[in-house]
Amino acid sequence: MDEVLLAVEVVAALVLVPAGYALLGRRARRRGIGGSLFAPLEEVWDPTAHRTNVEVSIQAESPAPAPLPGDPLHREPGGQRARE
Template sequence: MADLLPPLLITCGLLAAVAGFALLARHVRRRGTAGAGVAAALASWEEAYRVTSYEAYVEVRAQAERQTPVLSPDGHWRPGGYKARSSHLRRLLRRRR
């Protein structure tokens, strides 16, 4: 039994560390606290070890920067949606009476 204790402790410690990192990753993704530092670190890692993936990432970012925003054919967006337009019409009709 004493022979199994050190590998068991190492395994439990390793599992605890992996679980901690998984919880930290979930927290960072939910809160958006990763920031530019993590993005830059991951980009440099991708550039070093995954060259084709990094090239695709650079190309996608370049395409996103080149695109111009397209206006909606429905006009400007209103926070209330359809009801915002009808309530605006109701206010105009009330003023005319």
């Protein structure tokens, strides 16, 4: 009886842990926090993607460049600066 219980526990752990990671990943992607949550796993299994995600997050957090002297103050409807 003890061997059966041990086998059930091992199988349950082998099934529930990956299922939990999958559910957690789905929830993190839906909320937009997946990068920071799975970064350690991604760094181990796919270092190139991890470095790319770090670069993308650094660029996303950097401020927009300030306008240069002489730049027009208004913008066209498409978001481009108007040429005078």
